[in-house]
Amino acid sequence: MQTPESSLAEHPFLKDLNPRLITFLAGCALSTQFHKNQFIFREGEEANYFYIILDGKVAIELFAPERGSITIQTIGEGEVLGWSWLIPPHRWRFDARAIESTRAIALDGRCLRSKCEEDHELGYEVLKRFASVITSRLEATRLQLLDVYGAHV
Amino acid sequence: MINNIPEPMTPNVFRINKKYKETHDTFTIELEPTQGTDEFFFSPGQFNMLYVFGVGEAPISISGDPKNPKTLKHTIRVVGTVTKAMYRLKRGEVLGVRGPFGSHWPSENAVGKDVIIIAGGIGLAPLRPVVYQLISQREKYRKVVLLYGARTPEDILYTYDLEQWQRRFDIEIKITVDAAAENWRGDVGVVTTLIRKISFDPSHMIGMICGPEIMMRFTVAELQNCGVGKENIFLSMERNMRCGIGFCGHCQFGPVFVCKEGPVFNYECIENFFGTREI
Numbered sequence: 001m002q003t004p005e006s007s008l009a010e011h012p013f014l015k016d017l018n019p020r021l022i023t024f025l026a027g028c029a030l031s032t033q034f035h036k037n038q039f040i041f042r043e044g045e046e047a048n049y050f051y052i053i054l055d056g057k058v059a060i061e062l063f064a065p066e067r068g069s070i071t072i073q074t075i076g077e078g079e080v081l082g083w084s085w086l087i088p089p090h091r092w093r094f095d096a097r098a099i100e101s102t103r104a105i106a107l108d109g110r111c112l113r114s115k116c117e118e119d120h121e122l123g124y125e126v127l128k129r130f131a132s133v134i135t136s137r138l139e140a141t142r143l144q145l146l147d148v149y150g151a152h153v
Numbered sequence: 154m155i156n157n158i159p160e161p162m163t164p165n166v167f168r169i170n171k172k173y174k175e176t177h178d179t180f181t182i183e184l185e186p187t188q189g190t191d192e193f194f195f196s197p198g199q200f201n202m203l204y205v206f207g208v209g210e211a212p213i214s215i216s217g218d219p220k221n222p223k224t225l226k227h228t229i230r231v232v233g234t235v236t237k238a239m240y241r242l243k244r245g246e247v248l249g250v251r252g253p254f255g256s257h258w259p260s261e262n263a264v265g266k267d268v269i270i271i272a273g274g275i276g277l278a279p280l281r282p283v284v285y286q287l288i289s290q291r292e293k294y295r296k297v298v299l300l301y302g303a304r305t306p307e308d309i310l311y312t313y314d315l316e317q318w319q320r321r322f323d324i325e326i327k328i329t330v331d332a333a334a335e336n337w338r339g340d341v342g343v344v345t346t347l348i349r350k351i352s353f354d355p356s357h358m359i360g361m362i363c364g365p366e367i368m369m370r371f372t373v374a375e376l377q378n379c380g381v382g383k384e385n386i387f388l389s390m391e392r393n394m395r396c397g398i399g400f401c402g403h404c405q406f407g408p409v410f411v412c413k414e415g416p417v418f419n420y421e422c423i424e425n426f427f428g429t430r431e432i
């Protein structure tokens with residue numbers, strides 16, 4: 001049977017992470033499931049968790065009064081959802097909604113922040129991995145902003 | 154046979170047999186010759202110079218099925234003078250066709266390998282013929298994957314074909330859009346983000362890419378990050394054209410002419426000037 005620890009060890013986000021640190025992380029982990037259309041978090045709420053997605057699909061949405069909800073990105077199997085838990089003021093900037101039934105491992109941000117303070121090796125590994133996720137999201141966002149399929153590119 | 158026209162600068166007259174909208178700014182025309190044989194043979198990736206009489210000419214890829222030479226199809230996005238004039242033409246009216254010109258997608262190099270096709274926007278038009286070709290000889294290839302990025306769900310081309318292909322178990326289709334309202338159930342994000350969502354063997358694959366140049370640059374970089382060698386990446390380039398047959402130099406791209414050596418290039422051959430500002 002899959003435990004949170006074995007799911008974490010197999011997830012691409014934590015690939016090649018020292019098993020000692022996986023066990024340490026598992027102390028803050030909880031298996032969770034979201035049904036289709038369930039909000040995982042909403043803009044402005046306190047960011048206490050991040051999610052290692054095992055399967056399913058999550059939409060990151062922004063609500064604009066005249067346009068309704070706009071999906072700006074979708075996240076699925078093998079990816080990670082949310083870094084606001086890491087960066088003060090620890091509040092979500094967007095809404096996240098499961099658009100398919102989604103299984104994930106929720107990691108408790110408060111627990112993890114204190115473990116990262118205690119164990120700098122863990123802190124460095126976590127930051128390195130989030131830096132890589134944030135960089136590729138930034139690159140993708142830049143490309144999105146260029147509107148490459150619009151006229152006159 | 155129309156392929157072997159003696160004078161490549163003289164257009165053959167074709168009649169528009171069918172014309173239909175694909176999206177708000179893109180349409181497809183089906184053409185039949187007004188004289189000679191009604192078969193038009195081409196290789197996937199090749200293009201024709203389409204001439205709107207009295208207005209001008211534009212290079213447009215052939216977007217139909219190479220196994221069906223009786224239907225010559227072109228999918229056109231309306232951007233300027235010539236493409237607007239093409240859009241105004243009605244069923245039964247005529248236009249000039251020169252071609253087919255240029256190089257083709259290297260399906261012969263892909264035998265026994267994974268084939269990853271990556272299209273952005275109207276870039277799906279020159280790739281659709283190669284998808285038809287791969288499907289018709291499916292047993293020759295390992296994985297066949299199509300990754301397609303469009304601006305919004307309303308900008309997705311060939312929805313009928315995509316639905317048919319999605320129903321097959323021997324081809325993987327992933328579609329993403331740059332922006333969508335909440336009712337869209339598919340992926341949102343740029344097409345490069347789909348590359349990490351599929352599995353393929355980077356040392357035994359052929360990548361075929363067509364889309365806006367910036368999209369192709371990011372796509373090549375992402376494939377290389379996944380361990381794909383540049384010799385296995387092929388791109389279709391666009392440059393303004395006049396003669397289409399290597400005479401005028403209008404389409405020069407570094408040391409090569411896109412109309413003759415291209416439009417489909419191996420990345421290894423163009424990497425030194427691909428993305429260079431002056432070129």
Ligand SMILES: Cc1cc2nc3c(=O)[nH]c(=O)nc-3n(C[C@H](O)[C@H](O)[C@H](O)COP(=O)(O)OP(=O)(O)OC[C@H]3O[C@@H](n4cnc5c(N)ncnc54)[C@H](O)[C@@H]3O)c2cc1C
Binds near residue numbers: 232391
């Ligand atoms: C080998 C090859 C294959 C091609 N295949 C296709 C195809 O299958 N379908 C298709 O629709 N187009 C295709 N194109 C592009 C097409 O040739 C041009 O869009 C067309 O020549 C534009 O002519 P125009 O007179 O309508 O626009 P112009 O009057 O020449 O341009 C008007 C405006 O549109 C902009 N523009 C021009 N071309 C493009 C473009 N491609 N994308 C966005 N903006 C542009 C110009 O910068 C200008 O601002 C291909 C080009 C090449 C070289």
Ligand code: FES
Binds near residue numbers: 396399412
């Ligand atoms: S268009 Fe004349 S040389 Fe290519």
